[in-house]
Amino acid sequence: MTDVKFRKTQTYEIPEHKETPLTGVTAAREYIGLLADPIGRMRDLYRRHGSLVGLGPIAFGEPTKLHVMAIGPEWNRMVFSDPATFRPTGLLLRGPKNSAQRRIRHGLTRMTGTDHRQQRQLVAPPFSRAAVQGYHAIMVDVVQESLKALRPGEQQDIYEEMRKLTLRLASSILFSHGPAEALPIGRRLEDWKTQSFSPAVWSLPLNLPGTAYNGMLRNAAQIASARCLPCKSSRFHSR
Template sequence: MTPEPQHPPTPSGLPVLGHTLEFARDPFEFTYRAIDECGNIYRLVLPTTEIYVLAHPDYFKQVLVTDVDEFEKTDDFEKAFGEGVIATDGNQWRRQRNVLQPLFHRDRVTGYGDYMVNATQRRLDTWSSGEVRDIESEMQDLTLEILFATLFGRELPPGDGEELRTASDGLNRWFAPTSWMLPNWVPTPSRREFFDSKERLRTEIQRLLVEHDENTLSADLQRDTLLSKLDAARNASGQNHLRTEEVEGQLLTMLFAGYETTAAVLGFAWYALAVNPDIRRAFHEELDTVLDGTPPTHEDIDELDLTSRIVTETLRMYPPVHTLPRQTTQAVEVGGYHIPAETQVHLPVLAVHRNERFYDDPDSFRPDRWTSEFENERPEYAFVPFGGGRRTCIGRDFARLEATLVLATIGQQWTLEWANEDTSLSFGPEITMQTKDGLPMRLASR
């Protein structure tokens, strides 16, 4: 007789509701408890589905690299991002990636450095010493302005992108844990906000496409941009052609992923520096020594060693995409357990990034851990803030350059002090890491 397939264990939960209430209250704490109780593979049981959670670097590699064709993007991505490159698979994904890739070649990315620094300076010109600002919101505004300056080829003055940012942020609502208790057709408040935001974003995207006309751009902006690339692809034939729905999907993806993820890294980096004053002091000393009062450029990156390690450690402790969802295309075996076809799988990035098996003192912010020796010894897929394999985030180099240059530009001129009596954070996880109450910082000019 053929033995029955062995399914992963499931942590203790409630009758009927399973893990729904505990997961909705605090998905991160639930994940930690489930791993402690069941090990590296377990089943998350919800009223409408079961999700298989794979919490080990070896399983990350299997899903993202070795058996990548057996795991596809979930339907939620298509719901949120339409036919954008973040949501598609197979030949459609390859066509889209080929159109976008030239904008993200490493040599091309370094050319965005001055635009990043100039946009940062324009926002800093609106700051006043002694005031308190929500640095989470500030970084979201700033990274949207940088997105326009670099990939869209146009300046977005500080304050002009509020409506666009609010609508983009609303895409998060589809992934709110509280909505997972109910089937997708139930119109929860989070889902209503999602659909409203998506419609507003689509209107803005169509307006951007209508307004785009390379012949009216100033000589200063006669360069390839995301808009010009997509406009060319819309009018191309063969493998380089993108339908209007695909073009809109790329803009939808870039508006969301192109600013919100890097904004999360920056916000949490400022928080980590504020609550670790010794590291912040060393950070300012590095900037004063390396930059000597001049604005940072991409050529300074190699010498900004501590600043770069601050970015890396922030990506570990606060990965902007805390969980990577996938769905099996066929029955697979992972770690000796059977996973059926068409089953949703979660890769809990945050849980692995904070696992003491792979990181000493994992809940402490320690940029100095990132030595060459440590990186050579660490399991490769124990650090996946940008995913892995062929689906690694196309904007990885762009995001790292942006985060490093923004930290350097602001840190040259300002010290950010934590402006709350309680230094702990509470999270409102959706598709990206966000706080529930913001990151209030008192600004002090240097």
């Protein structure tokens, strides 16, 4: 599912769709379910309501925007082939103006047109064939470091170990050559994404000390300040 918005100057009619949006307590239950388990809840909505489901206001006309979940190749073609009508929007809370939260949530998935083409060209070098071939030594080092932490006879959670290994690899390649330096950045990014979808953050988006929302903003600020320094020494930036 991609969260999309219509252009403000346009309306869009969906042919042959008679079902009204879910509202009130029913909509609130679905919103909470999407925050707790997005994929599971979307599968459940699809099973119960079909390929097109709308979530409307909960109370007092809020939220004012209709959220539509469209599943399947037919809807994908309609949405992604018509950028003049549909535009992507962020899945995470924006955060205050000029905040790190607002900056780091604004990725390629939210861009269209010229901005998207320019940014796509900027991030292309680390994924080129020549760059990928150069990651071999980094990957070998990361795997060897991970293996050193394992002891014969110990029981390991293979899912957790592979998750940590994948995080180390991605962090080392994108942010730094040293796994010890890169892993904390990857961990912080992982924590930030978890915070961004936390019901505690969405239910009380107030930037006050002690709130989950405030913790998310502080984490975003630390990511924004930390991720730029290691990037300067990475292989694809030095070419």
